[in-house]
Amino acid sequence: MPTAPPKACTTCGRTSCECRTQERRQYQLRAWRRRSKQHMDEHPECVDCGRTVYRGPNRKHPRKGHVDHIKPHRGSLTLFWDTANWATRCSLCHAIKTNRERT
Numbered sequence: 001m002p003t004a005p006p007k008a009c010t011t012c013g014r015t016s017c018e019c020r021t022q023e024r025r026q027y028q029l030r031a032w033r034r035r036s037k038q039h040m041d042e043h044p045e046c047v048d049c050g051r052t053v054y055r056g057p058n059r060k061h062p063r064k065g066h067v068d069h070i071k072p073h074r075g076s077l078t079l080f081w082d083t084a085n086w087a088t089r090c091s092l093c094h095a096i097k098t099n100r101e102r103t
Helices: 019-026 030-042 076-081 092-103
Strands: 061-071 086-090
Touching: 030 061, 030 086, 061 092, 086 092
Parallel strands: none
Antiparallel strands: 061 086
């Protein structure tokens, strides 16, 4: 069965690169987990639907939340860590926004 051709990286244009791996590594850092939790503690409502969201094991709210980058950082550390570029979104609104950005 034929396979689909490899997709080009949106950052560098190559079909095989480390850009996406490096982007994903930022989300594993202790500093990101700490600062994103702090952001959600300060801004617990989804910016799109207004529902209160939760993060982590505290499940008193119906929807899990994410700290979303308003403008996709595409590997830029400046955009990644810019708190003015962060917004709290529930899982559903985050998925809708992310899928819209990918198309």
